Amino acid sequence: MSCSSSDDTIGYQAIPKDIEIPQLFSDLLLPPLIPSDNPQTEEGIRLGRELFYEPLLSGDGTQACASCHFSDYSFTEPTRFSTGITGAIGTRNAMPLYNMAWNFEANFLWDGRAKSLEEQVSDPIENVIEMNNTWPNAIATLQATNNYPELFSQAFGTSTITKELVTKAIAQFERTLVSGNSRFDQYLLGDQNAITVSEINGFNIFMDEERGDCFHCHGSNSNPLWTDNIFHNNGLDSFFDDLGLGAITGDPLDNGKFKSPSLRNLAYTSPFMHDGRFETLDEVINHYSEGLVYSETIDPLMKNIAQGGVQLTENEKSDLKAFLLSLSDIGFTTNPEFQNPN
Amino acid sequence: MKMKLLLIIITIGLVSCSSDDEKASDILISVTNSQNWDGENITVSDLGTTEFIDENGEILKIERLRYLISKVILTNSNGDEIEIGSYKLVDLADNNTLNYATNIVIPPGTYTGISFVYGFNEEDNTDQAYPDLNTASWSWPEMLGGGYHFMQLDGTFTSPTNISPLPFNYHNGTARISEGVFEQNFIRVNVDGLSIDSNTNIDIKMNLAEWFKNPKTWDLNLLNTGLMGNYDAQRKMNENGQSVFSVYLGD
Numbered sequence: 001m002s003c004s005s006s007d008d009t010i011g012y013q014a015i016p017k018d019i020e021i022p023q024l025f026s027d028l029l030l031p032p033l034i035p036s037d038n039p040q041t042e043e044g045i046r047l048g049r050e051l052f053y054e055p056l057l058s059g060d061g062t063q064a065c066a067s068c069h070f071s072d073y074s075f076t077e078p079t080r081f082s083t084g085i086t087g088a089i090g091t092r093n094a095m096p097l098y099n100m101a102w103n104f105e106a107n108f109l110w111d112g113r114a115k116s117l118e119e120q121v122s123d124p125i126e127n128v129i130e131m132n133n134t135w136p137n138a139i140a141t142l143q144a145t146n147n148y149p150e151l152f153s154q155a156f157g158t159s160t161i162t163k164e165l166v167t168k169a170i171a172q173f174e175r176t177l178v179s180g181n182s183r184f185d186q187y188l189l190g191d192q193n194a195i196t197v198s199e200i201n202g203f204n205i206f207m208d209e210e211r212g213d214c215f216h217c218h219g220s221n222s223n224p225l226w227t228d229n230i231f232h233n234n235g236l237d238s239f240f241d242d243l244g245l246g247a248i249t250g251d252p253l254d255n256g257k258f259k260s261p262s263l264r265n266l267a268y269t270s271p272f273m274h275d276g277r278f279e280t281l282d283e284v285i286n287h288y289s290e291g292l293v294y295s296e297t298i299d300p301l302m303k304n305i306a307q308g309g310v311q312l313t314e315n316e317k318s319d320l321k322a323f324l325l326s327l328s329d330i331g332f333t334t335n336p337e338f339q340n341p342n
Numbered sequence: 343m344k345m346k347l348l349l350i351i352i353t354i355g356l357v358s359c360s361s362d363d364e365k366a367s368d369i370l371i372s373v374t375n376s377q378n379w380d381g382e383n384i385t386v387s388d389l390g391t392t393e394f395i396d397e398n399g400e401i402l403k404i405e406r407l408r409y410l411i412s413k414v415i416l417t418n419s420n421g422d423e424i425e426i427g428s429y430k431l432v433d434l435a436d437n438n439t440l441n442y443a444t445n446i447v448i449p450p451g452t453y454t455g456i457s458f459v460y461g462f463n464e465e466d467n468t469d470q471a472y473p474d475l476n477t478a479s480w481s482w483p484e485m486l487g488g489g490y491h492f493m494q495l496d497g498t499f500t501s502p503t504n505i506s507p508l509p510f511n512y513h514n515g516t517a518r519i520s521e522g523v524f525e526q527n528f529i530r531v532n533v534d535g536l537s538i539d540s541n542t543n544i545d546i547k548m549n550l551a552e553w554f555k556n557p558k559t560w561d562l563n564l565l566n567t568g569l570m571g572n573y574d575a576q577r578k579m580n581e582n583g584q585s586v587f588s589v590y591l592g593d
Contacts, residue, residue: 028476104477207483209513210568215483216494222470222481253390297390300405300496300509303567 012157014041019101022180024188024224032101032175038118038168040175043155046341048173050151051166053340056141058085058131065124065170068094071338074265075177080276088129091242093276096269098179098332099262105229110258110274112231113248117171122163135163142166179264179332180224184323188221195326202323205316212288212320213310216301217260226264226327231257232299235292235309236273244274246297256297267328281324285317369538371446374545375411375432375439384550386435397555400501400562402510404550407434409493410480411546412466414458416448416536424448426544429462431478453536456589458546461492461528467516486571487516487524493579495553499562510566512553514583517576525573527580533589545590552586553579 017040019032034040051057055064068082069075075097081090092110100108106115114120124130125138142148142161149159156165184203186194205212207220217234219226231245233256240246246255258274272278278287290308292298304310312320332338377384379394384404394402412429426446432439461467467489470476475490482489493514498507517525554560558578569575 028470028473030473030477102477204485207485209483209511209570215481216479219479220481220483222476223479225477228479294506298509300498300511303509303511305509306506 012153014043014155014157016040017042017045019175020178022178022185022224024185025102025178025180028222028224029102030104033104033106034101034175035116035118038171040172041155043151044169044172045176047151047155048169048171049338049341050148051170052173053342054142056145057125057133057138057166059133059137060085061141063131065121066340068124068130069097071335072268072333074098074179074268074333076269078270080271082130084127084129085132086129088132090129092274093271095261096265097174098177098264099225100177101175102225103229107229107231107259111244111248112259117174118164118167121167121170121174138166139163177332177338179329181331182264182327182329184326185224185329187326188224196322198319198322199326200323201316202319202321202326205312205320206323211310211312211316213301213303214263214288214320217299218263225262227260227262229259231259232301233257233295233297234288235294235298235302235305236277236287238293238295240295242275253297256295257299263324264327265329265332267325267330268333281321282317285312285320288312289317367450368447369450370443370541371416371426371448372441372443372541372543373414373427373430374441374543375430375548376545377407377434377548377550380549380551384434386437389435394551396499396551396562397559398501398561398563400499402497402499402562403507404434404495404497406494406496407550408432408480408491409495409548410461410475410490412459412462414456414544414546416456416538417454419452419454421454429466429472429475431475431480448538450539451537453538455532455534456536456544457530457532458587459528459530460583460587461515462490463528463530464526467526467528482515483570486518489516491515492528495550499566501563503563508562508566510562511569512579513570514576514579515570517573517580518571519573525577527576529580529583529587531587531589536591538591540593543592545592547588547590548586549588550586553582556582556585558582 019040021032052065055061057064063085068077070077076094080093082094083089095110100117108114108117108120114123125133126135139161148161152161152165153159155169183194206214217228217232237256240256243255245257246252266281270279272284278284288309289312292302292305292309294305388404390403390405396402409432410429411432414426416424416426426444430439469484469488480490482491491513495512498509500507515527517527519525558581565575
């Protein structure tokens, strides 16, 4: 647990800090995945939070991670695509950030190109259409500040800032972004009054293979992550402008596949899909009900493609939507531990 | 099954002869979960690419194969049971689940048999009891009896009446008779008469073609998706599943 020695803080030990695990998660899921070379510490998390909200990480000092990942929106943003410091516009919707310590598949981002949270953190800083910086410049900028050398010293036992330590600190903070207290969680924990009849009906549709059949990719009462964290082509397009996983693996069989997002916090995370094409949850449900499009890599779990999908009735759609919204965790978006510290 | 059992006995006899003179020492057990289509090995590279023809004449491509094996037990001549593994979720796309060493060490000698369960038996098929299976989204809906999937075989097929590829989801688990009334649907596989004299790999083979032909010819045109709550389909899977598995021992 002791941090590595340094010139100025030999023998310093950061204070271990466990992730707060929701009861349902501890009851049902494997323990969160914390890398052995980046244990959670109070000082590391505090530093990571500062860095998450730090615009100095961008090329012109105007954008932080939080510029596209707002706590109010479950750490995504309400626009379809993000705008970088140069005004360049991305091609994918920013993913919401929560429960990432339970991503046992170790694939991050829509296409899975980052194999750890630490690796994921490093990507936007050098991406020319995002923060458009270089790591040497970002490090030099932080090193020249009055506060960061000391914060790194407290977190890692060295005041010498490196890319590795920046990504470790931000990853530690991001692992604390745990969302597990929606009304439906309370219902699963025994509060029968936490949800409505319509929401229960919606859950039954979600779990019914012949109606919603959402649970094969999006978790269930047994998997309260509400995602399988793997890749599927969910029938959005017949041809692909964005190859998704296929662009990473080079395998045409992976074309058009994107990671299943968690269904938590949908009340705050519109627009939806990897490219934010659907502004509303109604559009999403309509897609699976009657909007599926065939392509060679469409997942076999997408049924009734010839008819466009599972053909839900309007009442079923309404109930399903009500259930999905019951997975929203308002306390997560307002948690003071996750807000800008400055 | 009897034919395969005979093959195992003969094979083991040959292995035994070669090691008679060696000093007997404890044996380390490893396990392979292999898949084939009427003898042709199936690997991850076949997913989404290789075409298989089932008994009814449909042309299949397999996209995903996961299944559960539990309670792998060796029984020695004294009737003592040695559990090789409590359960394993086998995923054709994950080599770690196809070949793995156990930490089970057994004495050499005659074992009266090996048995395992495809799926979970009633006692083990407890809703939400296994965090790794929950995390793998392997549960079976409570409205269908709960517990866990036994198999998820997903793919596409074509036939003379369906020229464009259609999906199939051959998912197996507890059978729902009617609302709140369920029937166990696991399969216990027993292979008798083993002799194990050296480090041994237990290969649990699944012949996928059997799921579609023996004794019931499966018509994918009629039974393709939405099978989890279909009692007749679930029972037919169980009947066909009786001849799907075989066990071979090797070094």
